[in-house]
Amino acid sequence: MASIEHIGAACAQTGLLVVLGPLVTGFIQKIKARLQCRQGASVWQPYQDLAKLLRKGTVQSDTASPFFQVVPVLVLAATVTAAAMLPVLRSSVGSSALPFGDAILLVALLALARFLLAIGALDAGGAFGGMGASREMTVGLLVEPALMLVVFSVAIVGGTTELGDLATRRHTLAAMAWQAPDLLAFFAMLVLIPAETGRIPVDNPDTHLELTMLHEGMLLEHSGPGLACIALATHTKQIVILSLTVALFCPYGMAQDITPEALGLALAAFVAKLFVFVVFLGVIESSYAKMRFFRVPQFLALGLLCAFLSLALRIL
Amino acid sequence: MSTPRTLRMGEAVPLAEIPRLDTAGFRARVTDVAWRLRLVALFGRPSYALTASEGRPSSSSVAAEGQSAVEPGAPVTLTAIFADDRNGQMQAFSTDVGASYPALTPDCPQANGFEREIAEQWGVRPEGHPWLKPLRYHRSAVPGRDAWGRAPGTAIEPSVTDFFRVEGEAVHEVAVGPVHAGVIEPGHFRFQCFGETVLHLEIALGYQHRGVEQALRHGDARRVMPYMETLAGDTTIGHATAYAQALESAAGARVSARAHALRAVALELERLANHTGDLGALAGDVAFLPTMSYCGRIRGDFLNMTALICGNRFGRGLVRPGGVRWDLDPARKDELLSRLAAAEADTKSAVELMFDSPSVLARFEETGTVSFDECESLGLVGPAARACGAERDVRQDFPGGMYRFQQIPVGTWSTGDVFGRAFVRWLEIQRSIAFIREVLQTLPEGDVLAPCGPLAPDSLVVSLVEGWRGEVAHVLITGAQGQREFYKIVDPSFHNWMGLAIAMRDQAISDFPICNKSFNLSYCGHDL
Numbered sequence: 113m114a115s116i117e118h119i120g121a122a123c124a125q126t127g128l129l130v131v132l133g134p135l136v137t138g139f140i141q142k143i144k145a146r147l148q149c150r151q152g153a154s155v156w157q158p159y160q161d162l163a164k165l166l167r168k169g170t171v172q173s174d175t176a177s178p179f180f181q182v183v184p185v186l187v188l189a190a191t192v193t194a195a196a197m198l199p200v201l202r203s204s205v206g207s208s209a210l211p212f213g214d215a216i217l218l219v220a221l222l223a224l225a226r227f228l229l230a231i232g233a234l235d236a237g238g239a240f241g242g243m244g245a246s247r248e249m250t251v252g253l254l255v256e257p258a259l260m261l262v263v264f265s266v267a268i269v270g271g272t273t274e275l276g277d278l279a280t281r282r283h284t285l286a287a288m289a290w291q292a293p294d295l296l297a298f299f300a301m302l303v304l305i306p307a308e309t310g311r312i313p314v315d316n317p318d319t320h321l322e323l324t325m326l327h328e329g330m331l332l333e334h335s336g337p338g339l340a341c342i343a344l345a346t347h348t349k350q351i352v353i354l355s356l357t358v359a360l361f362c363p364y365g366m367a368q369d370i371t372p373e374a375l376g377l378a379l380a381a382f383v384a385k386l387f388v389f390v391v392f393l394g395v396i397e398s399s400y401a402k403m404r405f406f407r408v409p410q411f412l413a414l415g416l417l418c419a420f421l422s423l424a425l426r427i428l
Numbered sequence: 429m430s431t432p433r434t435l436r437m438g439e440a441v442p443l444a445e446i447p448r449l450d451t452a453g454f455r456a457r458v459t460d461v462a463w464r465l466r467l468v469a470l471f472g473r474p475s476y477a478l479t480a481s482e483g484r485p486s487s488s489s490v491a492a493e494g495q496s497a498v499e500p501g502a503p504v505t506l507t508a509i510f511a512d513d514r515n516g517q518m519q520a521f522s523t524d525v526g527a528s529y530p531a532l533t534p535d536c537p538q539a540n541g542f543e544r545e546i547a548e549q550w551g552v553r554p555e556g557h558p559w560l561k562p563l564r565y566h567r568s569a570v571p572g573r574d575a576w577g578r579a580p581g582t583a584i585e586p587s588v589t590d591f592f593r594v595e596g597e598a599v600h601e602v603a604v605g606p607v608h609a610g611v612i613e614p615g616h617f618r619f620q621c622f623g624e625t626v627l628h629l630e631i632a633l634g635y636q637h638r639g640v641e642q643a644l645r646h647g648d649a650r651r652v653m654p655y656m657e658t659l660a661g662d663t664t665i666g667h668a669t670a671y672a673q674a675l676e677s678a679a680g681a682r683v684s685a686r687a688h689a690l691r692a693v694a695l696e697l698e699r700l701a702n703h704t705g706d707l708g709a710l711a712g713d714v715a716f717l718p719t720m721s722y723c724g725r726i727r728g729d730f731l732n733m734t735a736l737i738c739g740n741r742f743g744r745g746l747v748r749p750g751g752v753r754w755d756l757d758p759a760r761k762d763e764l765l766s767r768l769a770a771a772e773a774d775t776k777s778a779v780e781l782m783f784d785s786p787s788v789l790a791r792f793e794e795t796g797t798v799s800f801d802e803c804e805s806l807g808l809v810g811p812a813a814r815a816c817g818a819e820r821d822v823r824q825d826f827p828g829g830m831y832r833f834q835q836i837p838v839g840t841w842s843t844g845d846v847f848g849r850a851f852v853r854w855l856e857i858q859r860s861i862a863f864i865r866e867v868l869q870t871l872p873e874g875d876v877l878a879p880c881g882p883l884a885p886d887s888l889v890v891s892l893v894e895g896w897r898g899e900v901a902h903v904l905i906t907g908a909q910g911q912r913e914f915y916k917i918v919d920p921s922f923h924n925w926m927g928l929a930i931a932m933r934d935q936a937i938s939d940f941p942i943c944n945k946s947f948n949l950s951y952c953g954h955d956l
Binding site: 144147148149150239240242243312313316318319320321322323324397398399400401402403404405406407 | 600601602603604609610624711713714715716717718720721722785787788790791795936937938939940941
């Protein structure tokens with residue numbers, strides 16, 4: 113069972129993810145700017161944006177119900193709890209904070225956050241919120257099953273859905289060595305990452321055009337500290353998805369026991385892996401146009417198909 | 429029926445030679461030519477302007493909102509100007525109407541905006557107009573006469589009016605603007621949507637109405653040029669040249685070849701800056717970041733070339749009646765040519781990167797299609813019309829100034845979609861650069877500014893310029909003493925806004941921004 117030490121370590125890992133989340137966004141923005149031959153904002157800009165929003169007042173639509181106010185907090189809570197399911201630096205058995213915390217709960221919590229955000233957007237009564245919510249749910253409908261299939265494809269070999277255990281077994285279990293189904297599942301994950309992080313080619317995080325927005329459309333009615341909560345949740349969700357990919361496919365370098373050297377090495381390995389993903393996302397964002405919304409389902413279906421094939425190969 | 433008086437661009441026609449038909453004859457003539465000719469302008473003006481000096485109201489009786497008082501119940505003269513693009517000729521004819529007349533729009537859809545304008549400005553009701561709404565939300569110039577019967581004291585607010593509505597369980601309405609998220613002008617867009625699909629878009633403008641036409645008729649003459657240069661800030665050279673051309677034609681003034689050449693260079697630089705900016709903005713709207721950021725910078729390079737000629741990035745203060753105010757010395761000419769070569773290479777790589785990207789083409793192609801027939805019946809102009817396959821360009825059809833000596837090929841495309849409008853811009857960019865290079869290498873010698881003499885009395889002049897957005901039309905009517913009696917401005921946006929509304933039918937609402945950007949119409953040029 114989880115000792116105090118385990119819980120402490122898991123909380124520290126969760127905290128690390130939440131603190132690093134905005135930096136990942138900052139680095140992606142910096143890479144995009146450099147690829148456009150611009151200087152770009154500092155990588156710390158997302159933190160400054162959060163600080164700015166926290167200082168501001170809140171303006172709320174007259175048509176919104178009291179529930180609208182608690183949406184940002186609930187969304188942030190669900191996302192941060194999802195982050196607690198992940199092994200980041202340490203991957204020994206039972207290293208997550210919650211004894212029942214596994215990949216299925218993680219995906220469910222992300223779905224809950226998505227649902228809450230959509231309900232909040234509909235609650236405010238704006239046309240753009242409704243459109244954003246409807247589009248986001250359409251994307252969610254395709255992304256979430258694919259994500260589950262990817263998880264199952266790995267879990268079926270590992271024999272557990274607990275991510276810390278899975279990460280450890282990648283090292284120890286011969287059956288968990290990389291195989292063709294892993295490649296397929298990893299490719300599926302690469303298709304899902306831009307959709308889950310609200311990035312090109314599925315969504316454009318930088319747009320000011322209300323009519324084209326997916327994720328941002330749902331945030332239009334939020335302001336001040338509420339918007340800060342949702343922005344932090346968005347940063348956190350992004351790093352959660354990236355860390356999930358790391359935990360499922362390349363948990364190499366994670367510490368097996370708590371010593372400063374092992375943890376330092378694990379942190380360096382984690383940051384290096386994140387950086388690879390950041391460059392990947394930055395380059396994708398700089399080289400493709402956003403897709404027509406009606407074509408997004410086709411694109412995501414590719415991810416779904418790969419994930420399904422991966423799972424089928426495992427079972428057969 | 430009298431034969432139509434054909435007129436040429438920049439010809440001062442005595443008003444007496446323009447046929448005055450009865451209302452039925454006027455309508456018959458419009459119906460007769462509407463299917464093959466293009467409506468350049470249709471406007472009303474108080475009839476006293478024609479009856480020499482008698483019965484003209486004194487200038488002291490000025491009504492509210494700075495408009496001159498017209499006697500209550502005074503008849504209004506409608507004048508229609510149709511263009512025959514193939515033959516480079518125009519036809520003008522007019523009629524007098526009272527408080528109402530049978531609408532032309534059912535038989536001539538090009539007249540839609542113009543008839544709404546006439547109803548609003550003069551309180552003359554076109555009976556049978558299918559969707560008669562105010563255009564700019566101001567009072568009529570005729571006291572006590574209002575096409576909608578609104579009481580004199582009631583407030584008139586922009587966009588407070590009826591909107592076309594689609595009823596149904598799953599139909600929803602999306603209202604955008606007048607305040608937008610980007611740094612753009614105010615306008616209200618009302619979408620009737622079925623899910624993501626737009627059934628109908630209605631556009632309500634008028635927020636930018638400044639009363640320019642009224643001010644031009646009655647205001648201080650020294651303010652005229654600044655007004656012309658800011659009718660639509662991005663078409664400074666286009667509008668200023670159209671005005672200068674109108675005045676020079678009425679005065680019979682001769683402008684030096686060097687001034688004509690410099691005007692043409694400035695006009696093409698204006699086109700280059702705006703087309704490049706539009707291509708970048710189109711890339712930005714589909715989130716294709718490299719072309720967006722490069723084109724944004726290159727647009728600045730082109731604007732700086734205009735500044736090299738006259739010290740202002742938008743060309744303000746350059747064009748004046750009688751010529752241009754700034755000459756180009758050889759050193760700056762060479763500098764201009766070398767900057768042009770650099771900008772050409774940059775534009776080429778940035779734009780070809782975009783047109784070579786399948787992800788961009790997937791967004792542009794078959795989005796916001798306007799058919800050739802729709803283009804013809806709406807009387808679209810500029811790149812929007814050329815993208816539908818209409819070979820229509822003032823520089824070829826009604827050449828004035830330098831364009832009479834140095835031709836520029838017309839770039840067309842046949843698809844009528846966002847890709848077509850983007851690609852026509854790219855064709856025009858290449859041809860404009862070649863044109864500027866040619867003109868600068870054979871720049872005529874001579875003075876650049878000569879005084880413009882007195883205007884011919886009782887005349888009508890139609891002045892056309894191909895601005896970057898399309899045909900800029902100015903109509904000048906002089907009075908008995910050769911004074912500026914009436915001035916009418918038709919910005920290309922006035923024709924094309926309806927094209928945008930039609931392009932959005934059955935499109936995804938998330939494609940509105942790129943459709944809008946592919947037209948990139950002016951709000952203040954429409955609202956005047």
